[in-house]
Amino acid sequence: MTLVRSRKPWRLPESAVTPETTWLSRRQVVAGLGLAAVSPLLQGCYLSVEPDASVVRPRPESGFLADLYPAQRNLIYKADRALSTEVSATRFNNFYEFTSNKSEVWRLVDDFVVAPWSLEIAGLVQKPQTFDVEQLIRSLPLEERIYRFRCVEAWSMTVPWTGFPLARLLDRVQPLSTARYLRFFSAARPKQMPGLAASASLPWPYFEGLRLDEANHELAFLATGIYGKPLPAQNGAPLRLVVPWKYGYKSIKSIVKIELVASPPSSFWNKINPGEYDFDANVNPSVPHPRWSQETELPVDGGARVATLPYNGYGESIAKLYE
Numbered sequence: 174m175t176l177v178r179s180r181k182p183w184r185l186p187e188s189a190v191t192p193e194t195t196w197l198s199r200r201q202v203v204a205g206l207g208l209a210a211v212s213p214l215l216q217g218c219y220l221s222v223e224p225d226a227s228v229v230r231p232r233p234e235s236g237f238l239a240d241l242y243p244a245q246r247n248l249i250y251k252a253d254r255a256l257s258t259e260v261s262a263t264r265f266n267n268f269y270e271f272t273s274n275k276s277e278v279w280r281l282v283d284d285f286v287v288a289p290w291s292l293e294i295a296g297l298v299q300k301p302q303t304f305d306v307e308q309l310i311r312s313l314p315l316e317e318r319i320y321r322f323r324c325v326e327a328w329s330m331t332v333p334w335t336g337f338p339l340a341r342l343l344d345r346v347q348p349l350s351t352a353r354y355l356r357f358f359s360a361a362r363p364k365q366m367p368g369l370a371a372s373a374s375l376p377w378p379y380f381e382g383l384r385l386d387e388a389n390h391e392l393a394f395l396a397t398g399i400y401g402k403p404l405p406a407q408n409g410a411p412l413r414l415v416v417p418w419k420y421g422y423k424s425i426k427s428i429v430k431i432e433l434v435a436s437p438p439s440s441f442w443n444k445i446n447p448g449e450y451d452f453d454a455n456v457n458p459s460v461p462h463p464r465w466s467q468e469t470e471l472p473v474d475g476g477a478r479v480a481t482l483p484y485n486g487y488g489e490s491i492a493k494l495y496e
């Protein structure tokens with residue numbers, strides 16, 4: 174049985190990525206490797222899945238602006254790695270507003286309303302404004318990019334995101350010369366997001382930050398879709414940041430506000446535990462997390478650990494930002 178998989182002609186040939194495996198074969202691979210034993214982190218992900226392959230399919234996507242998908246793939250962005258399966262990328266998530274249990278997020282998002290959606294841009298810009306996200310997305314050319322994605326917890330995935338560069342949004346609002354940083358805020362809706370109450374001591378809403386020059390880099394991406402479809406809520410619908418050279422916690426989901434500011438902002442995980450989650454968060458295999466090595470990472474689909482690369486492999490275009 175083959176999982177939902179696009180056969181659009183523009184997706185072929187698929188030389189940069191390995192085709193998705195079937196669910197059954199992946200389960201066998203996982204069992205064969207004894208992955209659960211080596212990785213408590215991923216254990217729940219695989220154990221939570223129904224045994225009957227015929228009933229395993231991704232949750233319905235948000236359906237938001239479905240007519241825009243799939244978008245043209247931008248072949249400049251390749252990943253020299255197997256593409257993660259859609260099931261893994263949409264059922265193993267960090268989204269603490271719903272739950273801290275990565276394998277359960279996708280089960281808890283049904284009440285989350287992603288349309289209509291407003292995005293406010295405020296602070297040090299010439300044209301502060303609140304966008305209707307549907308109008309915004311329709312007004313920009315969408316493209317698909319395959320990026321590697323590396324969580325600070327040492328798991329990783331390789332996925333096709335659809336969206337547009339963050340710089341295109343900044344063009345619209347025109348940052349002032351005094352603007353140096355961006356502050357991002359996620360939605361926080363207690364009635365729709367059960368994790369807010371369950372983790373009431375955390376400093377909601379989730380917030381993140383980037384330097385303005387990082388935000389203007391062509392790799393900094395606002396994703397509206399994944400796997401050639403609208404983003405499912407668990408992946409940050411209707412609009413989430415993707416900063417592929419930084420640890421995943423920088424890639425803030427379900428953004429409602431961006432503020433341009435002059436001084437260095439804080440960020441959610443940095444505020445909770447500054448010794449473990451720095452603001453820069455550039456992927457760096459030679460700097461261990463205080464509780465684990467960052468030298469290798471485990472793909473979400475299992476298999477062998479792979480070496481983690483400086484800047485997650487994007488150093489050629491990114492390193493100059495940090496000289």
Ligand SMILES: Nc1nc2c(c(=O)[nH]1)N[C@H]1C(S)=C(S)[C@@H](COP(=O)(O)O)O[C@H]1N2
Nearest residue numbers: 266267268269324359379421422424425426
């Ligand atoms: N609002 C919000 N954004 C978030 C998070 C979160 O808990 N809440 N988790 C972050 C972390 S730690 C990671 S690794 C990625 C996971 O994205 P994914 O579930 O699409 O793989 O989202 C990031 N963005």
Ligand SMILES: [Mo]
Nearest residue numbers: 324325421422
């Ligand atoms: Mo993460």
